[in-house]
Amino acid sequence: MNTLLIVDDVRALADQFAYDLRRLMSAEAIVATDGDAALEILAREPVDFERL
């Protein structure tokens, strides 16, 4: 299963994208709302796709 990182400063939008990706694509989606958080996740988690 692929893991996707969703980065958006609007938390609701990021959650929306992540939910739909999990529901429709059965993918693992991780959410970040700023660049620093996204870099921390990238350093910690293996991510296959990023959507900024």
Added chain:
Amino acid sequence: MTFRARMSVAFMIAALVPLAVLAHGVRREVTQRLTAQHQRRVNTLVDIVRQDLGRESASIAARLEILEADLSTDDRFRLGAVRGDVAHRRYVLDWAERAMEIAGLSMLRVYDESGRVVSSGHFRNEFGRDDARLLSRLAAAPAGQALVRVKLPSASFLALTRTESVTVGGRSFTLVGGTTVDSTFFTRLGRDGELDVSLALGEVTVPASHAVERLPLVYVDDTSSNLATTQLTIAPRGGELETLRQDLDRWVAGSFVLAAIAGVILVVWLAAGLSRPMATLARAALSIDFTTPEMDTVAARDDEVGTLARRFAAMTRRLRAGAVRLRDAERRATVGEMARQVNHDMKNGLVPIRNVVRHLSQVQQTSPHELATVFGERRGTLESSVTYLDELATRWARLTPRGDRLAVDVNSIVQDVVTATRDAYATPIHVQLQPDLPPVLGDPLALRRVLDNLVTNALQSLTGDSGSVTISSQSRDRAVRVTVTDTGSGMTPEQVDRALRGFYTTKPQGTGLGLSVVRRLVADHGGEVHIDTTPRRGTTVLIELPAHSAPTHRSKAMHS
């Protein structure tokens, strides 16, 4: 060199120098003409004097001829002088005295062939005196006319003499007779005081500029062996020409001085009339304000300076109108950009809600039994969207300015802001405020928001515990300047540009509108914002607001 000094120097060169040359020329020309006129007049009078002398000389000669005629037939003189008759010797000795009285002469002598005195008009005892040398000199004088110094026991006098030969009893005698040349004689020659006539022995040097004429005469003195030359010096009485010259000099010098003084006063008045409105124009140009009462006075002039002032004022009005239009356009552009951003932000909040609602509708139709489960899963999204929109509304509400315009003491607002922020930050804030700062006409709340933004930005830009923030105020060129300086992270030119355009921030809770709002609010007050920043070294933000001359509105009073 000032404009007034330049005009004065130009006046000296262009007016005073030609005036001095003109005065000198007039003086020289008039002097020459006066001298020439006097010289002609003196020459005419000298001719008259010469004629008078000739008539006097001819009169003496005529009287001597009469005496010669009388003497040539005088038998008693013949007996006494030729025959040596002792009885007539007394008659011979007294003849000259009687004849001198009858003929109206001042001196008369009768000489024999050897030059000895036979009869003298003054002294009997001159008889037999040898005067041959005198007779020979008189014979050499032109027309027998000469001045002879006649010596008396007590004094001597000058006489204009002529000689006449006479034959008595076969012997030759010479008559020498003349009239006195004294002050009375000179006065008579001087045409009743019109001329000064004097006698000078030898050559007399007279300046060429003086209207003086000299009339040479032969002079005979017993002590000299030769004929001497004497001169009658003839000049206008009382130095009339010299008086005229002095009067002319005084008038020319006085006229020149008066003209120079009048010229200096005129040029000072003209220079002041030009330099004063030009200085007013310069001051008005410095502040770009051509609407002051002083400028109205200058603009009312009907000369070139007035035209220039009116054109400056018209240009300023056009510039102000253009600035207003530009500000309106900028405001409209800002509002448009804000509207686009609001649209974008609202969509960011609404899109998740719409999607969740669509998803829930879809679940209700296809799997109604899962609706509660799905709603529970999507509830967080709905709540975060609502929270986001609520925060967004709060932020936009903070950006709405009020429209009150009062005379505001900027120093008071600075102190209020510093007091309010010192408690929230440990960073030292240095305050350097200029006393008696002129007020600013504006919205106290808006200006408070401007300074709040700048001070907060400065404090938040500091990294770690080091660094400081300095706030200063000063007035310059009819404007109030407030400077906020920090030693924080600074910005790149691109970051400054984006920050001024709005919706850009590096702070998690920032709206990204701080500097753009500052710029807009300052522009609403007719001011300007200048930013000087260097990454990792700090930022200085300068806001410049037009000063206002009305009484100050204290921030504290506004708060109460």
